[in-house]
Amino acid sequence: MFDTLSSRLDDIFTRLRSRGRLSEKQIDEVLREIRLALLEADVSLRVVKAFVKDVRERAERAEIHKSLTPAQQVIKLVHAALIDVLGHEAAGLEVTSTPPRVVLMAGLQGSGKTTASAKLALLLKGQGRKPLLAACDLRRPAAIRQLALLGDQAGVPVHTEEAGADAVAVAGHALKYAREEGFTDVVVDTAGRMNVDAELMAELGRVADAVQPTETLLVCDAMTGQDAVNVAEAFMEEVDVTGVVLTKLDGDARGGAALSMSYVTGRPIKFAGVGEKLSDLEPFHPDRMASRILGMGDVLTLIEKAESAFDQAEAKTMEEKLRKAEFTFEDFLSQMQALKKMGPMSQVLGMLPGMSKLPVGDARVDEQLPKIEAMIRSMTLRERNNPQLINGSRRRRIAAGSGTTVQDVNQLVKQFGQVRKMVKALSGGKRMRLPGGMKLPPGMGT
Amino acid sequence: MDALVYVIVVVAIIAVAGGIFLYTRRGGPEAPPRPREEVEAPSVEAPEEAVEEPAVEDAPTITEPALPPVEVVRPSLRDRLKRSRKFLSDRLADALHGAPDDETWEDVEAALIQADIGVATATRIVDDLRGVARERRITHAEEVRGLLADELVSLFEVERDRALNFAPENPTVWLVVGVNGTGKTTTIGKLSADLGNRGRTVALAAADTFRAAADEQLGVWAERTGATLVKHQPGADPGAVAFDAYKHARARNVDVLIVDTAGRLHTKTPLMDELSKVRRVIEKEGVVHEALLVIDATAGQNGLVQAKEFAEAAGVTGVVLTKLDGTAKGGIALAIEETLGIPIKLIGVGETTEDLEPFDPKTFIDALLA
Numbered sequence: 009m010f011d012t013l014s015s016r017l018d019d020i021f022t023r024l025r026s027r028g029r030l031s032e033k034q035i036d037e038v039l040r041e042i043r044l045a046l047l048e049a050d051v052s053l054r055v056v057k058a059f060v061k062d063v064r065e066r067a068e069r070a071e072i073h074k075s076l077t078p079a080q081q082v083i084k085l086v087h088a089a090l091i092d093v094l095g096h097e098a099a100g101l102e103v104t105s106t107p108p109r110v111v112l113m114a115g116l117q118g119s120g121k122t123t124a125s126a127k128l129a130l131l132l133k134g135q136g137r138k139p140l141l142a143a144c145d146l147r148r149p150a151a152i153r154q155l156a157l158l159g160d161q162a163g164v165p166v167h168t169e170e171a172g173a174d175a176v177a178v179a180g181h182a183l184k185y186a187r188e189e190g191f192t193d194v195v196v197d198t199a200g201r202m203n204v205d206a207e208l209m210a211e212l213g214r215v216a217d218a219v220q221p222t223e224t225l226l227v228c229d230a231m232t233g234q235d236a237v238n239v240a241e242a243f244m245e246e247v248d249v250t251g252v253v254l255t256k257l258d259g260d261a262r263g264g265a266a267l268s269m270s271y272v273t274g275r276p277i278k279f280a281g282v283g284e285k286l287s288d289l290e291p292f293h294p295d296r297m298a299s300r301i302l303g304m305g306d307v308l309t310l311i312e313k314a315e316s317a318f319d320q321a322e323a324k325t326m327e328e329k330l331r332k333a334e335f336t337f338e339d340f341l342s343q344m345q346a347l348k349k350m351g352p353m354s355q356v357l358g359m360l361p362g363m364s365k366l367p368v369g370d371a372r373v374d375e376q377l378p379k380i381e382a383m384i385r386s387m388t389l390r391e392r393n394n395p396q397l398i399n400g401s402r403r404r405r406i407a408a409g410s411g412t413t414v415q416d417v418n419q420l421v422k423q424f425g426q427v428r429k430m431v432k433a434l435s436g437g438k439r440m441r442l443p444g445g446m447k448l449p450p451g452m453g454t
Numbered sequence: 455m456d457a458l459v460y461v462i463v464v465v466a467i468i469a470v471a472g473g474i475f476l477y478t479r480r481g482g483p484e485a486p487p488r489p490r491e492e493v494e495a496p497s498v499e500a501p502e503e504a505v506e507e508p509a510v511e512d513a514p515t516i517t518e519p520a521l522p523p524v525e526v527v528r529p530s531l532r533d534r535l536k537r538s539r540k541f542l543s544d545r546l547a548d549a550l551h552g553a554p555d556d557e558t559w560e561d562v563e564a565a566l567i568q569a570d571i572g573v574a575t576a577t578r579i580v581d582d583l584r585g586v587a588r589e590r591r592i593t594h595a596e597e598v599r600g601l602l603a604d605e606l607v608s609l610f611e612v613e614r615d616r617a618l619n620f621a622p623e624n625p626t627v628w629l630v631v632g633v634n635g636t637g638k639t640t641t642i643g644k645l646s647a648d649l650g651n652r653g654r655t656v657a658l659a660a661a662d663t664f665r666a667a668a669d670e671q672l673g674v675w676a677e678r679t680g681a682t683l684v685k686h687q688p689g690a691d692p693g694a695v696a697f698d699a700y701k702h703a704r705a706r707n708v709d710v711l712i713v714d715t716a717g718r719l720h721t722k723t724p725l726m727d728e729l730s731k732v733r734r735v736i737e738k739e740g741v742v743h744e745a746l747l748v749i750d751a752t753a754g755q756n757g758l759v760q761a762k763e764f765a766e767a768a769g770v771t772g773v774v775l776t777k778l779d780g781t782a783k784g785g786i787a788l789a790i791e792e793t794l795g796i797p798i799k800l801i802g803v804g805e806t807t808e809d810l811e812p813f814d815p816k817t818f819i820d821a822l823l824a
Binding site for chain 2: 044148154204229264
């Protein structure tokens with residue numbers, strides 16, 4: 009998507025003369041593309057309209073230089089506008105002068121409240137706090153049991169009462185218990201409710217009145233479509249939403265709902281659910297979300313992870329070797345070790361723009377790594393440094409030594425040669441653009 | 455630029471690994487699905503009513519129905535649907551007066567986009583309508599409503615058989631799949647209640663062995679609807695649960711076996727493989743008569759990708775569109791049917807057991823535009 013937005017913008021700018029302000033017609037064309045991109049990312053139409061208006065004002069003021077890839081400049085401008093809505097930095101939980109801090113979790117059915125509650129409790133526990141979970145979803149069958157089990161896994165106590173009790177009362181008892189026992193935080197899980205269900209929405213209001221939450225977090229599924237604005241408005245009407253938790257961000261939805269939610273509530277997105285493990289709750293990064301909504305991949309996270317995993321000087325040498333096609337299996341092995349530190353390969357892949365659509369964006373890539381490692385380790389040092397030496401009999405030996413087949417070895421050697429050539433082609437030829445002017449070899453994007 | 459260096463190195467390594475992978479997937483042996491990682495093994499005591507079967511390590515627990523169905527308060531279905539359609543119809547009512555002009559068409563397009571139909575489809579529909587309106591010299595915007603309804607209905611195959619598929623001989627097997635939180639278990643509860651009301655015997659297989667207390671949630675539904683529950687320990691192999699449940703259903707001559715599966719994001723290949731395996735395992739002995747994909751009406755454009763992936767992994771035969779009782783329109787289901795040819799079979803319009811309705815394109819569109 010980013011590639012299409014980028015190339016569509018490029019088309020518009022081929023008609024741009026030299027430097028200066030954009031003509032009204034150009035701005036119109038640009039805005040149409042941006043509107044389309046945002047709608048395709050599931051940003052609610054009303055929010056898109058307001059947002060595009062804001063971008064128009066910025067575009068009218070901006071000086072666009074033809075020499076500096078005008079499309080990139082406009083995308084940068086849109087990116088900045090997105091961050092202005094999403095917030096400039098990760099926002100944490102408010103502190104309270106009178107503990108315990110009460111965090112009320114609210115949202116539609118199936119948005120992930122119970123899981124998010126347990127994850128948040130684990131996160132707080134990791135920060136050295138003493139959280140209590142309160143199971144106030146008395147409607148869904150076995151919801152109490154689910155929270156109890158998750159609390160067990162997280163090592164966080166859970167306040168539960170029998171089904172049939174009243175959610176307001178349970179929340180009140182949990183708070184009382186937390187005060188007596190010196191808990192620092194109470195995370196209150198509530199039943200999922202439709203934003204149009206007046207009775208249940210009122211119940212949520214009563215729970216909030218009873219526990220006077222420091223934070224009321226609206227839990228929202230990242231895959232939500234146009235309805236996000238309606239949901240946000242309805243919950244805002246009933247309770248004082250102080251922040252949003254965006255769940256299921258580990259899928260491939262572009263997550264336009266994040267923008268809709270921030271826009272309507274005017275509150276920051278505080279956390280993002282990024283996996284099925286209880287530790288998979290992260291502070292929300294507005295800049296990364298902005299890139300994601302524009303379909304630019306999460307390059308910032310990738311770079312951050314890479315920086316901590318790779319030795320900088322070494323990576324630099326490696327890149328030079330790659331460019332000159334002097335990259336050997338030995339180098340490959342050492343870089344592979346570093347890459348492993350960045351986490352599962354499938355996750356790393358997901359951060360690259362456009363990669364999620366490639367078949368290599370598959371978790372089983374991870375399972376190939378040990379196999380590749382075994383094959384390389386079965387090569388002699390000379391073979392590793394001179395891949396062209398690896399002939400038929402050597403291949404048989406390597407296959408036997410690594411417990412793989414000759415076909416596997418063939419494939420590795422072949423693929424390795426291709427990648428060497430491909431990366432060498434980087435110094436010239438057509439390249440794929442990444443935000444910030446970075447480039448990838450052709451064929452690796454889109 | 456330093457960042458560039460990292461990206462190049464990462465890409466090079468991935469390219470080599472990826473290439474190998476591509477080869478393996480085409481020609482190599484099938485990789486076994488990987489179990490999910492968990493923070494720690496959940497400490498759950500053995501289920502009490504476990505049937506004695508020392509030969510099997512993961513002895514299935516089969517709970518026979520004990521209690522009569524619980525009385526549930528029934529809210530007004532009509533009211534709920536009214537809320538759902540109000541938004542779109544208000545918008546159209548505003549747009550559709552006087553002679554159709556640019557603004558009319560823009561409003562119609564906006565209404566469609568807000569129903570999650572997707573920009574491309576919405577634009578195409580509006581362009582078509584404009585042409586038709588010009589051709590037929592339509593002067594009243596109100597007439598556009600009828601055109602729009604026809605156009606939307608025409609996106610569906612109206613005559614299509616949308617009934618759920620039953621086996622000529624017991625047991626009928628329905629597999630229920632979807633991403634997390636769409637309402638799979640609730641839908642199964644509703645299906646089970648409906649079947650029970652028609653005098654059919656039902657078994658529910660708790661093949662969601664991942665989510666905490668998922669089997670208990672299903673168990674509550676089994677109890678309420680008088681169905682038999684087949685379950686294993688949490689964390690057990692979902693394929694094994696499905697297999698045992700199938701054998702149970704066949705041995706007891708159960709009419710319908712409904713297999714609940716864990717919610718999974720369609721991007722997680724090992725989990726999608728696990729789902730394929732559940733299907734294959736049942737097919738060793740029997741037939742899967744329906745693989746129902748549960749889609750949440752609030753889902754945006756990602757719903758189409760979900761449907762595509764689930765169709766590939768589990769051979770989806772029909773869509774259940776849930777949560778239509780909210781403000782969301784579920785337009786993505788239309789895109790799924792149109793693009794992938796998977797029929798919408800049922801809609802969920804509320805929380806009680808009666809709130810699962812057969813899908814009818816005309817009624818659905820009429821409700822949206824009324």
